[in-house]
Amino acid sequence: MAEEDVQYASVTFKNKNQSQERPKREEDTVYDNVRVNHKTTQETPDAKGGLLSEKEEEKCCQNYKLLAVCFGVICLVLLLSIVGFVLYVALIHKSDENNQLKANQSARQKENENLTNFKIKLSADVVNVTGMFDNLKKNFTVLELKVTSLTAENQNLTSQNEKLKTSEKILTERVQMLEKNLTEFNVVLLQRVMDNYCPKENNDRKCKPCQKDWNQKESSCYVYNNAKGAEQRSWAGAQDDCKEKLSSLTVISDENEKTHVFTISAPEGGISGFWIGLRAVNRTWKWIDGTDLINQTWVDQPAADGQCVTSLRGSGWRSVSCEIKNAWICENKALSIP
Template structure:
């Protein structure tokens, strides 16, 4: 029996519902199918065909899902391998950086140790220099104190010397007054309360323009030429100097005694006869030729002679006469 079957259009709708127990299922909703079943056999064939189609569809879907899972697995493995490789490379790079940093730190530590050693040496040197400077400062402080003490002593001595100078000036003034008074008394002695001044003081012989002091020393009182000159200087005079025949005659006249010898202010210097006033003897006939180390002396009625200056003799002093 053949019956005409008319199929209505079938519309499949996918409705999403809330997941149950963590799973999401898709349901296929079939709209109403309207038609006329011709025969039971045809209906069964049609159902088998549909079942086969659904089975193939499920197989294809399962195959696609399997392929997708395999692809997904390979992707996950690839990502894992990539991440592992990336992590390994990162670890290697980080390890290299760490090694470089450790090397740099070790170098810095070595440099710091060297710097610390240098600083320790410098500190030792500075400590030693400080000790030396401290010792020098102590010495300078001691020297400064000694200088202060010395300055105080010198100040006291200066004050004492100033006082002594003042006393000496006072004594000098007194001495000058005394000497002036003595000179007045010596040159202008009083006779019946009347002063009469003379060109030469008492004990000196006057022959214009000088006064002559005749020292008739005997024995041990006689002096060498230098000693005789010092004695004359102590009397504000000097050994007699002669420049003219008149003065020579005066010296010869004062040379009393037949054998008495008197030193005069003439001696040999640089091979020449020179007076004590620095002038040379112009009259070579007055005395014998000069001999180094000799001095001149006058002998009454015998003229001038030469002898070693260290011999002891009498002497004649001369000084300027007072104008009255």
């Protein structure tokens, strides 16, 4: 008999039925002696292809079963690993998607907030622009009114300017006429002065301090107009006559002059007094040159508007209506003849 090597293998089988029937026994161990023979002529199949022994066939089936179980377990592990990996990848992807969605949602929320703020600001800007537009519209309306007013004023000023030009032309013509008349009047006046103060005597002129037929008293010249009846004048008419004679109604400054005026104002038939240059102005006695009467006792009555003063020798000064007709006395300054 050939030399044999004997190896032992232990195989553990779990049986569900046995675990239920015998709960206290965890496993059954079956020991099987495996004899490994060296190459012999008895165990080697013959040339005709003889069949394996029943023991070897059972052993081979057990090995195949074990291999199939191991392969199934490996496949199950691989399948579970793949499923776990897929789930893990899916979870990671889902988490990334959630994070991305959250980020997008946060960005959109921030964008919405920005849009809301922009809308609020835009609304405020619209309100401000509307207010500015209303103010500009009001200012434009005011400017239009001002322009209209200025246009009307300009037209009015233009019209007034035209009128002023017309008036200026008329005034210029009048001034030229007055200058002409003044020149002529000066010539006439000068001639009258020459004739009155420097009358011709034998083709020779000899000048005197007073006009012809006037009486000199110190530095003044006097003439009395003893007009009677219809020739008598009111106070204003008497003053006009004195102006024509280059003089005015007499103005008396002191007692000496007053006495002299009394001397030349002698009473005559039909004459009740001689006008002098004194009248009431605002209840004050004033001389025709604008000065006030110093001695109020010279007049018999207080000053009353519409009253003027006459002088008559023997009767003194009397306050009578300025419209009464009387004679009058004129006075001017005597010329200084070298």
